[in-house]
Amino acid sequence: MSDSTSNSSEGDRNPAHLRVDIDRLIAEHAFDVALNRLTDLWRRDPASGTASFVTAKLGELREQTANSLPLTRFKLAILRSFTVEPIMPLLRAEALSYGIDLEIHVGDFNTYAQDILDEKSSLYRFAPNAVVLAVRTDEAAAELWNGFADLSREAAQQAADRTVRGYEQRVRTFREHSQAALIVHTLEQPAFPSLGLLDDQSDFGQSGLIRQINRGLRRIASDTRGVYVLDYEGLVARHGSRHWHDERKWQMARLPISANHLLDMAREWMRFIVPLSGRIAKVLVVDLDNTLWGGVIGEDGMAGIKVGAEYPGAAYQALQRALLDLSRKGILLAVCSKNNLDDALEAIDKHPGMLLRSKHFTAMRINWTDKAQNLREIAQELNVGIDSLAFVDDNPFEREQVRAAVPEVTVIDLPKNPLEYAATLRNCAVFERLALSAEDQQRTEMYSAEKQRSGAEQNFQSKEDFFRYLEQEAELEPVSELNLARIAQLTQKTNQFNMTTRRYTEAQIAEMAKKPEWHIFAIRVRDRFGDHGLVGVAITRDEGDRCEVDTFLLSCRVIGRTVETALLAHLAESAAQRGRKQLFGWFLPTKKNAPARDFYEQHGFVREESAAAGSRWSVDLKTSTVRCPEWIKLNTSMRSIPIANMPTETSVGGKN
Amino acid sequence: MTANTFEQVRAVAGDIFGLPPDRITAESSPETIENWDSMQHLNLVLAVEEKFGVQLEPEDIEQMKSIGAVAAIVTKLQSARR
Numbered sequence: 207m208s209d210s211t212s213n214s215s216e217g218d219r220n221p222a223h224l225r226v227d228i229d230r231l232i233a234e235h236a237f238d239v240a241l242n243r244l245t246d247l248w249r250r251d252p253a254s255g256t257a258s259f260v261t262a263k264l265g266e267l268r269e270q271t272a273n274s275l276p277l278t279r280f281k282l283a284i285l286r287s288f289t290v291e292p293i294m295p296l297l298r299a300e301a302l303s304y305g306i307d308l309e310i311h312v313g314d315f316n317t318y319a320q321d322i323l324d325e326k327s328s329l330y331r332f333a334p335n336a337v338v339l340a341v342r343t344d345e346a347a348a349e350l351w352n353g354f355a356d357l358s359r360e361a362a363q364q365a366a367d368r369t370v371r372g373y374e375q376r377v378r379t380f381r382e383h384s385q386a387a388l389i390v391h392t393l394e395q396p397a398f399p400s401l402g403l404l405d406d407q408s409d410f411g412q413s414g415l416i417r418q419i420n421r422g423l424r425r426i427a428s429d430t431r432g433v434y435v436l437d438y439e440g441l442v443a444r445h446g447s448r449h450w451h452d453e454r455k456w457q458m459a460r461l462p463i464s465a466n467h468l469l470d471m472a473r474e475w476m477r478f479i480v481p482l483s484g485r486i487a488k489v490l491v492v493d494l495d496n497t498l499w500g501g502v503i504g505e506d507g508m509a510g511i512k513v514g515a516e517y518p519g520a521a522y523q524a525l526q527r528a529l530l531d532l533s534r535k536g537i538l539l540a541v542c543s544k545n546n547l548d549d550a551l552e553a554i555d556k557h558p559g560m561l562l563r564s565k566h567f568t569a570m571r572i573n574w575t576d577k578a579q580n581l582r583e584i585a586q587e588l589n590v591g592i593d594s595l596a597f598v599d600d601n602p603f604e605r606e607q608v609r610a611a612v613p614e615v616t617v618i619d620l621p622k623n624p625l626e627y628a629a630t631l632r633n634c635a636v637f638e639r640l641a642l643s644a645e646d647q648q649r650t651e652m653y654s655a656e657k658q659r660s661g662a663e664q665n666f667q668s669k670e671d672f673f674r675y676l677e678q679e680a681e682l683e684p685v686s687e688l689n690l691a692r693i694a695q696l697t698q699k700t701n702q703f704n705m706t707t708r709r710y711t712e713a714q715i716a717e718m719a720k721k722p723e724w725h726i727f728a729i730r731v732r733d734r735f736g737d738h739g740l741v742g743v744a745i746t747r748d749e750g751d752r753c754e755v756d757t758f759l760l761s762c763r764v765i766g767r768t769v770e771t772a773l774l775a776h777l778a779e780s781a782a783q784r785g786r787k788q789l790f791g792w793f794l795p796t797k798k799n800a801p802a803r804d805f806y807e808q809h810g811f812v813r814e815e816s817a818a819a820g821s822r823w824s825v826d827l828k829t830s831t832v833r834c835p836e837w838i839k840l841n842t843s844m845r846s847i848p849i850a851n852m853p854t855e856t857s858v859g860g861k862n
Numbered sequence: 863m864t865a866n867t868f869e870q871v872r873a874v875a876g877d878i879f880g881l882p883p884d885r886i887t888a889e890s891s892p893e894t895i896e897n898w899d900s901m902q903h904l905n906l907v908l909a910v911e912e913k914f915g916v917q918l919e920p921e922d923i924e925q926m927k928s929i930g931a932v933a934a935i936v937t938k939l940q941s942a943r944r
């Protein structure tokens with residue numbers, strides 16, 4: 207079904223027609239549309255010929271718009287020891303698909319050393335944003351490559367050391383002259399080392415020494431700000447050395463890479479250029495059916511969808527693992543799916559094969575609204591620009607719809623075969639990061655938990671459903687050395703949900719704790735998204751058959767999720783158990799505590815008295831209807847406060 | 863050489879040389895196409911290899927002296943592969 211839809215939408219967009227269309231649009235001065243069509247064309251037909259066409263038309267557009275295209279400009283210099291010219295159109299076209307207008311300077315053959323040394327060289331005059339140092343082993347370590355069999359072990363080692371020192375010097379000099387990013391290709395191993403099998407029997411063979419050089423390059427990169435290693439060997443290995451290389455072109459034209467892999471070289475460079483130019487995605491929005499799992503949850507049900515350790519579910523698990531890796535890099539995950547919410551959530555949270563659970567998603571739009579609208583909302587909810595979103599969906603129709611409606615969103619095309627999903631996601635340049643601080647990751651988690659809550663809330667028809675979904679657990683704990691500071695801090699800092707705004711020091715709290723008529727309740731809350739920590743405090747004082755609520759406060763982090771009701775219910779219950787007949791408390795208004803104003807009234811308290819300072823409210827404990835909401839699991843096992851454990855008890859108690 | 867192969871070669875050549883395909887004939891050559899220099903020749907070789915999934919030998923590359931010749935070589939390589 208989806209295929210026929212996609213064919214009809216692509217029918218008038220076959221590459222030949224698109225070319226004609228683009229020429230017409232440029233002639234009509236519809237430059238922005240022409241630019242979009244160019245990107246379309248490249249996506250549909252990413253071949254060398256297309257790249258030449260795209261580059262030529264991009265040049266025309268630049269000229270006609272006096273360089274005012276809505277693209278990020280980026281200047282890349284390539285210093286090289288081999289022919290890269292045929293890759294340049296591919297690289298420009300590929301960059302265009304990320305919204306980058308790439309200006310490229312290619313150094314002369316093997317002049318990279320002079321180019322870097324001479325501060326007046328064309329390299330520095332070009333003022334690049336980034337420089338690629340693409341040098342092959344046969345040039346960078348010529349002795350090792352060509353004459354290894356003639357070298358003594360010492361001479362071979364010296365040759366390797368010299369190569370690393372050469373790189374070190376060049377990198378240092380480069381940094382003196384330029385603040386541009388520097389991307390250094392690692393050196394490739396020979397397919398057949400000069401001594402055959404013997405070579406691999408020690409670390410000091412031809413391959414071993416080249417590995418040593420590469421370790422040196424990685425060390426230089428990690429020691430120097432803005433210097434990165436491109437794992438050329440890894441790149442070649444991913445595609446297969448035999449397929450990657452083309453000896454004919456190497457011999458004839460100094461081009462070592464076969465025609466079929468020139469685009470892969472360009473894409474590898476883009477993995478650096480995209481994060482360097484800031485065209486990254488911060489949020490990945492995923493579809494569910496046939497993307498995160500095989501099948502349609504609404505039709506196939508929990509037992510029918512495919513996700514798990516075995517084929518075909520394994521393909522989806524592999525994708526989920528890739529998504530988990532992205533989230534560990536600080537990329538937020540979100541869901542946008544046309545589904546019944548309950549069906550989808552059940553699958554996400556209950557299916558045994560799922561690696562991703564609700565807690566991994568910072569926003570969810572599971573509804574029947576169109577996806578473009580949902581994506582806009584997700585961006586808004588997460589407080590990121592719409593261009594920070596990437597969207598992945600198996601359905602070409604949905605992808606096209608999103609592309610058309612919100613062109614700023616990076617839409618990731620999934621291949622037809624789910625086995626290739628994971629690799630597709632792992633290979634997306636928009637998710638590349640060149641540095642990641644521990645703070646980034648930490649912030650992401652905090653942000654993510656809170657965003658998840660508010661995101662989830664919008665998916666529910668009623669607040670109660672949302673509360674049930676939250677699976678809140680509250681735990682009352684006694685005052686102790688461990689939480690005394692936090693309790694005092696909450697009385698001092700809490701402004702909004704605070705009935706009396708009485709500020710207490712640690713010493714005052716400790717003093718209260720050892721008096722039998724005073725009771726101090728500290729509440730800790732966690733939900734499915736994470737632990738909020740200790741967020742609420744209530745202090746009561748028994749007086750005859752009445753119990754006064756001296757302090758009742760809750761951190762704004764958890765206001766409005768009925769934890770306050772649970773805490774109040776517990777105060778009432780606890781007072782009743784001690785034989786009190788009435789619970790009463792003051793509401794003392796401040797400039798900031800309006801959120802607490804109606805609290806007592808909403809819980810069936812009656813106003814006893816109004817004074818200038820505020821109002822006094824009470825409830826008869828026999829008839830009180832304040833109950834802990836059924837969706838909060840309240841652990842009250844620690845209801846008695848062991849003041850005997852308080853370290854201050856002995857000394858202060860003596861004075862009693 | 864088949865008409866279809868020729869059309870496809872013509873489309874690729876059009877992209878590489880920046881010409882509308884209908885301005886390219888079987889006789890088009892470095893003499894008639896202004897920017898058909900050695901670098902563009904390499905680009906044409908690579909685009910043809912990629913498009914048709916063939917590998918051109920150095921001898922083939924030397925013989926690519928007109929668009930008609932390119933199409934003939936592609937046809938030869940494709941039938942040899944079958």
